[in-house]
Amino acid sequence: MDTLPHSILWYRQQLQWMGGMGIIVLAVAILPMLGIGGMQLYRAEMPGPLKDSKLAPRISETAKALWLIYLGLTLACAVSYWFAGMNWFDAFAHSFSTVAIGGFSTHDASIGYYHNVNIEIVSMVFMYLAGINFALHFTAFRSLSNKPYLLDPEFKVYTFILIIGIAVTTFYLHYKGFYHDWLEALRYGAFQTISIATTTGFSSAEFTIWPAFLPVMLIFMSFIGGSAGSTAGGMKVIRFLLLAKQGSREIKRLLHPNALMPVKLNGRAVPDRVITSVWGFFSLYVVSFIGLMMILMMLGMDQVTAFSAIAATINNLGPGLGDVSTNYQSLTSPMKWVLTFAMLLGRLEIFTLLVLFTASFWRS
16 A cells, blocks of 8 residues: 555545445435435435434435534544644545545555554544444534433443453453553554454554454454444444343243333334344344355365454454455455455345345346
8 A cells, every 4th residue: 555656545545435424325315306216225225223214304414414424524533633643645545444434544554554642542533433323423413412422322332342342452461461561552452442343444553463362352343343324334233232132031031921021222112123123134144154154164264264254344344364364365266256245245234235136126
């Protein structure tokens, strides 16, 4: 990346930014002006249980509201990067990939190129914000209050997961003597935890050589990913939360088989169709993951590399372990095709892509 011309670097960063919120959502803000309805496209793009929610009465207004928040965060991120020490080109280029949770940098060493703690702090803050439901950002901005965040169960779980991950990573790095200074362990532990858990993929240190279970733990955190309605990948926190609540309910039913125990979020009962949809998504996710990993192993890839490569691509993370810890250049063409399909599968949230392979779709 360091030797590429600025035009190529800008084009790549811009592609991430446009894909972050989704070109489809951008399109549905314009298509209604031409008399073309965009609700079906919007519902296909928005992840998880948010498919039926709107921020405004009209779909075009909803899409515009999302893009205004998206643009505002991008500009704030770019200015913050510039104040922290980047030049204007790098500041805007990295703001595109930070808010879009794309993770590509203009330098081979990623954020570690700068060796600047202020830049790392800016990156952590905006990666965290980009992993939050954009509907919450809009509601909080419209009401000029932080209550929408504090009352949202997904936001609380998302924040709690990151805090626990940072604490475990920092403690273990210092305990094992990888970093002898607590602040240094916190600096690199917090950055890599937020970067990987939000599926951004920025790097300030080689986390793949960290001791014991830490690299695998961070990869597993990417399976959860960010919030629904964010630019993050993974299964989304809301699905993880609903699966946990459903599992807890089934355990309680063993003790009280006749009791009525609805799954609730924020005091409201979650419809059974949503729970069924979440379980369906999880089932397809697991089956797809195992199937693609087995194909890679059949093509000659070792277990660790195959596991992390599929995790990194289906969760839209980027960096993996083993042979893909730095890049994917050494892989064979068939392996790259499998991983390309995994990236599409993860970005389109599995259902949207797999429905193309059903006979019913083509008969309708």
